[in-house]
Amino acid sequence: MYLIFRCDCGRALYAKEGVATRKCVCGKTLKVKSRRIFQKVETREDASLAVQEMQDKIYKNTGFMKASDL
């Protein structure tokens, strides 16, 4: 199981269930348990896809950041 959540910087991230912390590309280390979980998915592929979709939704209209910046 993988958990999908967001960093304070707005990026979507995923972490394998049971992992305590996840470091965002912005440099912030997040405690997974303290984050609001948006989705739970079974596989790493699904997690990667879910993050991609969230990034698309977040940045689609602003052009602020491309998904390739993940």
Ligand SMILES: [Zn+2]
């Ligand atoms: Zn971040």
